[in-house]
Amino acid sequence: MVEVRFYDTVNDELLKFAVIISQSNGKWVFCKHKERDTYEVPGGHREDGEDILETAKRELYEETGAITFDITPICIYSVTAPDNFDGMETFGKLFFSDIYTFEKELHSEIEKIAIMDELPINWTYPEIQPKLLEEARKRGFLPKKEEIKWLFFDVGSTLVDESKVYEDRMKRIADLSGLTYEQINKYAMSFYKENKKGDLEVARQLGVKLPKWESQYERLYTDTKDCLKKLSRIYKIGVIANQSLGTSERLENLGVRKYIDLIIASAEEGVSKPDRRIFEIALERSCCKPENAVMIGDRIDNDIVPAKQLGMKTIWVKQGLGSLWNITDESEKADIEVNNLSDILNFL
Structure with a gap:
């Protein structure tokens, strides 16, 4: 298990790393290493005799090509992991940078930089770097916003292919x-x-x-497991579904229960979609406000309409027979429409 802690100060000699949360023109700046298909916050090791601020400036230049920028310390962080540094707590300093201009070429092991409107799904260090960004937000270095905390999925024709x-x-x-x-x-x-x-x-x-x-003819869609795995690194995952008894066991047998934090199924709750009460039960048990939750489903009548009425954000996955629905009213329009689960990763 990886543990991340935050401090205001520690002895300077303990600082081994500098990590720089970076933006340019209000967009995120991330790095892609030549040997990886994932994205990471700029940063790296402190060299002998180097001031930690100089480490941050050097790493920012080497990994992003930043020429002109502002850089500000945020706090100290530490990581304790059994497979790193013999399980010892190691320390680094977290910075924030606003980059104004870049060099055209990079001079490091970084293959490219990515300038994004939204945070990536495929992090290089998914157990560490999202927590660094959250701490920066708490300390006022990133804008406060209505954050999505929970994603609630329907099961049939959303996670599970029911065509057979x-x-x-x-x-x-x-x-x-x-x-x-x-x-x-x-x-x-x-x-x-x-x-x-x-x-x-x-x-x-x-x-x-x-x-x-x-x-017994139900099968996962081919992208279900990968989608849930990636999203569960960032969000809490729930299920709100009209299902018979044993939903948890079925999802366990399908290999995705481990990615799901909360299951609200009609058979166990005694109330079915589109009744708003089943959505209210899910929000109450997750301790989540409607504006911080997204409902993801294939049915306009069962998933999109009641969730919108409660103030949840909505994604219509146009899979299965639900994709044949004809939109007739503004209340039926989802915030986002996608053709499969993988497309969700472009928006969340």
Whole structure:
């Protein structure tokens, strides 16, 4: 386990590193090492006989090519990790820099700098550097803003691909009704495009019992695990879903439970989406204000509309049958629309 602590002062000889949180024209400045596909805050080791401020200026120049800049000390930080320095607490100094001009070429192991509007998802040191930025914000070096703290996901057709389950259900409706699968599927799709639940409507109109939901056909979308892994490094992750009993166990079996901090499922709570009470339960248990939370789901009626009414931010993942929904009112418009989970990483 990596532990990060913060101090106002320590003995100067203890300072081994300088890390410089950097911005230029109000945008973040990060570095990409030649041997890594991740991003990091500029910084590095202190050389013998070097003042720690000089270390910060040198590292900033070497890693970003900064020529003209302001630089200000923030605080002391320390890192204790079992696989570094024999588990001993090591110290560095944290700085903030506003960069005005850059050299055209870099003269270090850094391959390139990235100037970003938002913080990266793929950090080189995900257990350390986001905490440094949060401390800088607390100390007033970064602007205060309405931060996103919790991401709440639906399960079906959001984290989990249900296409094979629906295919099985349509085939069994076809068997019960005497029609072909192709006829049933076309019939159901027409209802989905009218913002109705197509499988339910088809079964009702044909007078057959809606077949049992066969959850054994559920599979994760190919990008679900990677997306949750990356997002869980920065945000708390929750689930708000209409699910039968055992949601936690199913997500465990699918290999993603470890990334999820809170599960609010209809079967356990006795209330289902779109009832706003299930969202209120999630916000209460997470101790999160609506404005600090995002609801991510495939259903406009179940996910987007009630979450917006509570003041949550919303992302419509246009996967599965929910993607056929036709927007008819301003209340149905999500803050962000994406075609898959991976696209979320461009916004959060």
